[in-house]
Structure formats: C-alpha cells, structure tokens
Amino acid sequence: GLGNIAGVAIAIAIGGPGATFWMIVMGLLGMASKFVECTLGVKYRQIDKDGNVSGGPMYYLSQGLALQGKKGLGKVLAVIFAILCVGGSFGGGNMFQANQAFAQLSSEFTFMADYGALFGKILAVFVGIVIIGGIKSIAKVTDKIVPIMVGLYVTFAVIIIFSNIGNIGIAFTQIIEGAFIPSAMKGGLIGVLIVGFQRAAFSNEAGVGSASIAHSASKTNEPVSEGIVALLEPFIDTVVVCTMTALVLIFTGFADGSSDLTGAELTSAAFSTVFPWFKYVLMVAIMLFAFSTMISWSYYGLKSWTYLFGNSKASEIAYKVLFLLFIVVGSASSLGAVLDFSDMMILGMAFPNILGLYFLSGEVRADLIKYYNDLKTGVIKAYK
Numbered sequence: 001g002l003g004n005i006a007g008v009a010i011a012i013a014i015g016g017p018g019a020t021f022w023m024i025v026m027g028l029l030g031m032a033s034k035f036v037e038c039t040l041g042v043k044y045r046q047i048d049k050d051g052n053v054s055g056g057p058m059y060y061l062s063q064g065l066a067l068q069g070k071k072g073l074g075k076v077l078a079v080i081f082a083i084l085c086v087g088g089s090f091g092g093g094n095m096f097q098a099n100q101a102f103a104q105l106s107s108e109f110t111f112m113a114d115y116g117a118l119f120g121k122i123l124a125v126f127v128g129i130v131i132i133g134g135i136k137s138i139a140k141v142t143d144k145i146v147p148i149m150v151g152l153y154v155t156f157a158v159i160i161i162f163s164n165i166g167n168i169g170i171a172f173t174q175i176i177e178g179a180f181i182p183s184a185m186k187g188g189l190i191g192v193l194i195v196g197f198q199r200a201a202f203s204n205e206a207g208v209g210s211a212s213i214a215h216s217a218s219k220t221n222e223p224v225s226e227g228i229v230a231l232l233e234p235f236i237d238t239v240v241v242c243t244m245t246a247l248v249l250i251f252t253g254f255a256d257g258s259s260d261l262t263g264a265e266l267t268s269a270a271f272s273t274v275f276p277w278f279k280y281v282l283m284v285a286i287m288l289f290a291f292s293t294m295i296s297w298s299y300y301g302l303k304s305w306t307y308l309f310g311n312s313k314a315s316e317i318a319y320k321v322l323f324l325l326f327i328v329v330g331s332a333s334s335l336g337a338v339l340d341f342s343d344m345m346i347l348g349m350a351f352p353n354i355l356g357l358y359f360l361s362g363e364v365r366a367d368l369i370k371y372y373n374d375l376k377t378g379v380i381k382a383y384k
Helices: 002-015 018-043 057-066 071-108 116-131 137-163 165-180 188-204 210-215 223-251 263-272 278-309 313-332 335-377 379-383
Strands: none
Touching (some): 018 210, 071 116, 071 313, 116 278, 137 223
16 A cells, blocks of 8 residues: 555655665564454454454454453553544545555646545545445445555566566665664664664554454354464555555655655655556555555544444444544645654554564464464364
C-alpha cells in the first residue's frame, strides 16, 4: 500500500538511503511482534451470538493481563490503545491515504491543485457507500484489482532493479554506510534510525496492534497458526517490497535528497524516468490502495470505538460519519501536518500494545511449544 510507495520515499527524503537499513531491521524485529500480537488476537477474540468477531489488543490486554493478576493495568492499557487506534484510523488509515492519493492526482493534473476538499468529498462518498451503505460490491471489485496493481508495481520494480544489477553492490553500500554515518541527511545516526523505524511501522503495522484486529476474524481455531501466517507480512512488506522501492529510488537518482518531491510523487517520478507512462498506472494503483486501506482502517477504528462506547447503531454511525469527515480534512491538508498526526497516533498505539506483549510473551511461548508438539503427535491433524 501507500506505506510501501509513499512511506519509503518519505524515509529516504529525510534520512537518505541509510533509512532503508533501519526499515529492514524493523521489518525483521516486527516479525516477532506480529507473531505474538496476532496469536493473542485469535486466542482472546470474542464471538457474539450472531457470529460477529471482535478481537485485538483491547481484548488480549484486558483479559490476558487480568489472568496474570494485572486486571487494572490491562484495562488501562486496553482503553489507551482503543483511543489511539481510533485516532490512528483517522490519521494514518484515512488522512494520509487521502492526502497522498490527491497529491499524486494533482501532480499529474495540475489544474486540480486547489480542489483537495472536493476530491476528499468525492472519495468520502465512495468510502461511505461501502462502510455506511453496506454496498460491498465496490470493495469486492477493489479486492480483485488491488492484487493486480501490486503485481504490476513489483514487476516493474524488479525490471528496474535487474537493469541496474551491476550497481547493486554500490546501492547496498550506500544503504549500509548511510545507516551509520553521523552526517546522514537530517538528525545523524539517531535521526536516520528513528525515521527508518517510523516508516517501517507505518508500512507493516508490526507492534502497533492494528493488524491483530483483522487477524482475529480469521477462520481458524489455532491461534499459533495464524500468528505464523502473520509473521510473514513484515518480511514480505518491509524487508522485500520496501527495499525494492528504495533500490528503485537509488538507481534512478532520487535518493540523494536533491528533489523537491516527497512521498508518492517522489516514487512516481523515479519509476517514470524508466517508464514514462507508469506514473498513470501508479496513480490508479495509489487510488485503489488508498481506498482499500481506508476500508480496512475503518474496521479497526470501529472495533476500537465500539469497545469504548458500545456497539449501538447510533454509536457506529457517529464513528463512520467522523471517519468520512477526516477524509476531506486529509485531502485538503499539507503532508507534514497529516504525517505528524498520523505518526503520533499510530506509533502511540505501539506503547500500550508492546508493553502488554512483553507481559504475555511467556504465555505465547508456551502456546507455541504446545502447537508444535500437537503437530508432531497428530493432535491438530486429528482435530481438523
């Protein structure tokens, strides 16, 4: 999604190629946190009489820590997470997506530069049709097209990388040296490390806790198996795809900080130096990625909202209306303001979540050992 396209470009524009190294490190570390949180998400999920599933940090923080005699701490962490997740759905899951979608559109069609609010209203109508109107056909079409767009993006990134394969050593030298040189573009070593971790977390959501809300709804009775599936995501998403984007930026000369562009526009310009027409394909892809991400995050935010305020119809409608309003705000705002708010909310979610994961990690380790023993003895196979 846009974390891979725009997020990598933002990281490199601020921290230089060295930010890529720390994104990779964060992706590898994120595999562990993603495994733990998604395992717990399935383990502590709640299913009501109608079959509706609710899960995620709100439940494993409150219930899991209560079983350890930390009921008060668990409840506080769950509420803090839910509040920040609602904010994260408005920020990174909404405003950032709308902002970058409009930035890409207005960069190709400059006459639209002053129509951010109008674009936001149109986008809000389509998102509203799905999340309020319940018309899932649009989402189903998006679900079919998005994988094709991902395939195209990765394919053309691979073509650019292989056409510059002779310079791959030089590129990785820039990445590794840039990660440790104190004079990295802005902020030195600590600055480039932080921006790499920020954008990696934005890309793969590992440790943030949001993904466990979605994984909780998976059709499995084995929490550990879902955790194993989930740990592949940071590797594919950040270690592989984000690194590919970074290599494209380096090979095309857009990683030296000399361009005034940032975000999705910078990535688009990089691809366009090799495939001039690709910017239009990428523009469509960005629109679809933004749309599908908004639908996903509206689900995360709604689950957190109903945890805080109850799941009455009025409560759900109030959240959805607020969510749609933030689409308009994001489209009409500057990237800097949107990014600051998004980071504050999404990275803030990691604090209560990771603290809870620390306390619950021993429990997950025991579950993992039991899972492998059950596989060896055939218990799980017999159960299925």
